[in-house]
Amino acid sequence: MAITKTENSQGMLLWLVAIGFFMQTLDATIINTALPAMAQSLGESPLRMQSVIIAYALAMATLIPASGWIADRFGTRRVYLAALALFTIGSLLCAYAPSLSWLTAARALQGAGGAMLLPVGRLAVLRAFPREKFLPAMAFVAVPGLIGPLLGPTLGGWLVEYASWHWIFLINIPIGLIGGGAAMALMPDFRADTVERFDFAGYGLLAASMVMISLALDGMADMRMRQAIVLLLIMFGLVCLTAYWLRAVRHPAPLFPLDLFKVNSFSVGAIGNLFARIGTSSMPFMIPLLLQVNLGYSAFHAGMMMIPVAVGGMLVKRIAAPLVKIAGYRKVLIANTVLVGALIASFALFSDTMPLWLRLLQLGFFGAINSLQFSAMNAVTLKDLPAPLASSGNSLHSMVQMLSMSLGVAAAGGMLATFTGLLAPAPTGSALPAFQATFICVGLITACSAWIFWQLPPDNGPGKPSGTAPDAELA
CATH class of the missing domain: 1.20.1250.20 (MFS general substrate transporter like domains)
Structure with a gap:
């Protein structure tokens, strides 16, 4: 049976989304074995490098709730390209980070891009494929997500030992550039006919709560952060979480329905x-x-x-x-x-x-x-x-x-x-x-x-x- 143009474009879309998912999951684990080498290069203790992992995961956690609305508002192609650009630029800044603070900030930028790769890609697949083909399509996309964590620690260790830790991030540059070119040609530009009003206030309260509580826990590891600051961060984080909950009770369309x-x-x-x-x-x-x-x-x-x-x-x-x-x-x-x-x-x-x-x-x-x-x-x-x-x-x-x-x-x-x-x-x-x-x-x-x-x-x-x-x- 001849393969139609539509089927071919759908197959290429799956590969594009799968590669984006692979990049996201690979970078979540590839850094773990490189932390001691990074610490030595940056003049830090290996036991203080957890902020590099926290920044990536926290940036993803805070942006995931907004990714669907952003894609509906600006279109899947534009948002996917922006996600790849953020991820690639963040990777470049990570590779040339002169300090732990710089590296942590660059990892947050990288995580912001990674947060939108899978949700926006999944949304494009949902709208490009008929319902009966969606589950097999997502099963195909999920395979690289399983391979990324499998390869991450070993690949990261190999790059550290036989090259340098900088290559953990530099390998993302060509992949990001190729992915960007492919996204311009293959990513359909889906967007919602009518975009519902986004709960910006609720999103801000929830994001602030997550950031402050995470920073407080990270501050426990950083002995240079005063205990009073850690306590204040925890208190304000809990206040923001409570405020979000009380607001969601009476809001007609909260970020997450109660x-x-x-x-x-x-x-x-x-x-x-x-x-x-x-x-x-x-x-x-x-x-x-x-x-x-x-x-x-x-x-x-x-x-x-x-x-x-x-x-x-x-x-x-x-x-x-x-x-x-x-x-x-x-x-x-x-x-x-x-x-x-x-x-x-x-x-x-x-x-x-x-x-x-x-x-x-x-x-x-x-x-x-x-x-x-x-x-x-x-x-x-x-x-x-x-x-x-x-x-x-x-x-x-x-x-x-x-x-x-x-x-x-x-x-x-x-x-x-x-x-x-x-x-x-x-x-x-x-x-x-x-x-x-x-x-x-x-x-x-x-x-x-x-x-x-x-x-x-x-x-x-x-x-x-x-x-x-x-x-x-x-x-």
């Missing part, structure tokens, strides 16, 4: 995602740092050690849906959350005397259990949303995922700095006890979030979980 939280599975899933991911999101930051700072691994070898995590995560995907169908969401999430917390705490056992095969096994098992956690949490959060709330619910879910990454790294960095001062105050003291204490605390926080999933309704027996979800949501 009707979302009348759906039990969504409210439990969203809150559970936030707190459970705080622990798991800190691991890609903590583990490579521990391997390099305390166990003497090179950046490349530290990146290679993260491969079992990704492989374990991919292997367990096949059993996620059958397991949930047999045991139900509530039982799976309660038991699995406790297990994830225990595995995080078990990384306190990492030492130079631990056999390599045991380290690899531990990392692979963590990757598998963590992947099952993500699959079940994502599915239970979205499975019961009615059609009118599906779009806003998915947007809020995406925002929570990125926010939890920012909060997780900030919290782990704060605890690591605190325990370093308490357990290894001397300049030559080993930071290993501080890492061990941090892993135990983060593990306990994660395990305690199982109580949130306890609020799900009891399952209706084997094979009849509370609610049903397509296998695609568990993939």
